Amino acid sequence: xxxxxxxxxxxxxxxxxxxxxxxxxxxxxxxxxxxxxxxxxxxxxxxxxxxxxxxxxxxxxxxxxxxxxxxxxxxxxxxxxxxxxxxxxxxxxxxxxxxxxxxxxxxxxxxxxxxxxxxxxxxxxxxxxxxxxxxxxxxxxxxxxxxxxxxxxxxxxxxxxxxxxxxxxxxxxxxxxxxxxxxxxxxxxxxxxxxxxx
Amino acid sequence: xxxxxxxxxxxxxxxxxxxxxxxxxxxxxxxxxxxxxxxxxxxxxxxxxxxxxxxxxxxxxxxxxxxxxxxxxxxxxxxxxxxxxxxxxxxxxxxxxxxxxxxxxxxxxxxxxxxxxxxxxxxxxxxxxxxxxxxxxxxxxxxxxxxxxxxxxxxxxxxxxxxxxxxxxxxxxxxxxxxxxxxxxxxxxxxxxxxxxxxxxxxxxxxxxxxxxxxxxxxxxxxxxxxxxxxxxxxxxxxxxxxxxxxxxxxxxxxxxxxxxxxxxxxxx
Numbered sequence: 001x002x003x004x005x006x007x008x009x010x011x012x013x014x015x016x017x018x019x020x021x022x023x024x025x026x027x028x029x030x031x032x033x034x035x036x037x038x039x040x041x042x043x044x045x046x047x048x049x050x051x052x053x054x055x056x057x058x059x060x061x062x063x064x065x066x067x068x069x070x071x072x073x074x075x076x077x078x079x080x081x082x083x084x085x086x087x088x089x090x091x092x093x094x095x096x097x098x099x100x101x102x103x104x105x106x107x108x109x110x111x112x113x114x115x116x117x118x119x120x121x122x123x124x125x126x127x128x129x130x131x132x133x134x135x136x137x138x139x140x141x142x143x144x145x146x147x148x149x150x151x152x153x154x155x156x157x158x159x160x161x162x163x164x165x166x167x168x169x170x171x172x173x174x175x176x177x178x179x180x181x182x183x184x185x186x187x188x189x190x191x192x193x194x195x196x197x198x
Numbered sequence: 199x200x201x202x203x204x205x206x207x208x209x210x211x212x213x214x215x216x217x218x219x220x221x222x223x224x225x226x227x228x229x230x231x232x233x234x235x236x237x238x239x240x241x242x243x244x245x246x247x248x249x250x251x252x253x254x255x256x257x258x259x260x261x262x263x264x265x266x267x268x269x270x271x272x273x274x275x276x277x278x279x280x281x282x283x284x285x286x287x288x289x290x291x292x293x294x295x296x297x298x299x300x301x302x303x304x305x306x307x308x309x310x311x312x313x314x315x316x317x318x319x320x321x322x323x324x325x326x327x328x329x330x331x332x333x334x335x336x337x338x339x340x341x342x343x344x345x346x347x348x349x350x351x352x353x354x355x356x357x358x359x360x361x362x363x364x365x366x367x368x369x370x371x372x373x374x375x376x377x378x379x380x381x382x383x384x385x386x387x388x389x390x391x392x393x394x395x396x397x398x399x400x401x402x403x404x405x406x407x408x409x410x411x412x413x414x415x416x417x418x419x420x421x422x423x424x425x426x427x428x429x430x431x432x433x434x435x436x437x438x439x440x441x442x443x444x445x446x447x448x449x450x451x452x453x454x455x456x457x458x459x460x461x462x463x464x465x466x467x
């Protein structure tokens with residue numbers, strides 16, 4: 001149990017996907033202008049990352065590794081994740097229309113986002129078990145969502161500020177993102193400390 | 199090598215079969231008219247019709263819950279195209295544009311204080327009523343320009359101005375203005391009263407050099423009360439937009455210089 005707690009803290013705070021691994025910067029800057037779109041995007045990312053890591057684990061362990069094909073894993077993962085997201089999009093529209101209305105437009109946006117592929121890559125490198133892989137994906141997606149929601153909250157406040165012309169828009173957003181990344185550096189070592197304490 | 203090619207081909211084929219079946223058995227068929235109407239609408243997603251974006255309006259149109267012609271941006275031509283798709287008669291809508299009913303620039307209107315807070319009219323208006331002497335005047339901090347989806351509103355000399363050519367008549371600025379001095383007027387009307395102060399002449403004169411004093415000269419010059427080109431609210435002249443005036447000498451004869459001919463293109467005062 002404590003292992004999963006450490007994994008959770010590590011993926012959400014210490015090695016946050018956006019703020020310390022710098023994966024998924026595109027949606028981080030693109031959909032963080034308003035809180036409701038940020039929440040929708042976070043939901044979609046959680047959904048896709050968990051599903052993608054489950055499927056890529058199966059592909060990796062059942063097709064690639066038995067045949068000694070680890071070297072083409074990136075190609076296989078992209079192929080599988082892209083079609084999986086497409087399938088989820090269609091199936092969700094049919095069976096869960098309210099969820100599709102909330103997440104629908106974000107699903108194609110993160111089809112093979114680097115954060116989604118990054119989870120699969122890290123699981124591949126770590127050679128983790130199935131449940132561990134899925135849990136890591138969930139924690140990483142929650143970390144992504146946390147960063148996105150914090151960032152959009154700050155950006156909503158920044159809308160009311162009156163910065164110099166050269167700082168307006170994406171420039172100030174990048175500076176803010178950098179400061180947020182610096183703040184998250186304060187969590188470094190927390191997982192190690194937790195490991196020792198438990 | 200062969201195994202690699204076969205494996206990737208197998209994964210790709212499996213995914214293709216899965217997607218093909220999903221498309222065949224799981225997909226939700228939408229009314230094709232929704233797509234057609236969305237294409238016929240301007241695509242500005244301004245929300246002026248009251249629905250979330252052009253797509254939302256198209257869905258409501260097909261469902262029959264929205265009236266055709268609610269799209270101010272598309273105007274009559276768009277309504278006609280939509281009517282053709284829906285198979286109903288078109289309702290004529292005149293293109294309307296926003297008009298800021300104030301011409302008290304920094305040199306003409308008196309400012310009673312220095313405001314250097316957040317650059318937004320709503321905040322300025324909430325700070326002791328704003329810095330402008332005239333409580334009916336444009337504050338010029340751009341609350342309207344900030345919500346305009348087309349960038350049609352510019353602020354110059356402490357005054358908001360709408361570019362008639364860019365305005366799509368969505369009406370967002372109308373509700374954004376804390377002073378409520380922006381109105382949608384027919385795009386064909388060329389003469390406008392650019393003042394919203396209904397007080398008596400001397401009171402208006404105290405705060406603005408170009409405020410309407412209610413002398414009714416405009417009414418007299420446009421053919422008297424019977425012609426019905428102007429209406430009066432207190433001591434404020436208003437253009438009757440169902441019967442707008444066209445004589446440009448009204449503009450030159452206004453003693454307060456608050457009537458203008460087409461301020462949208464900047465050819466007025």
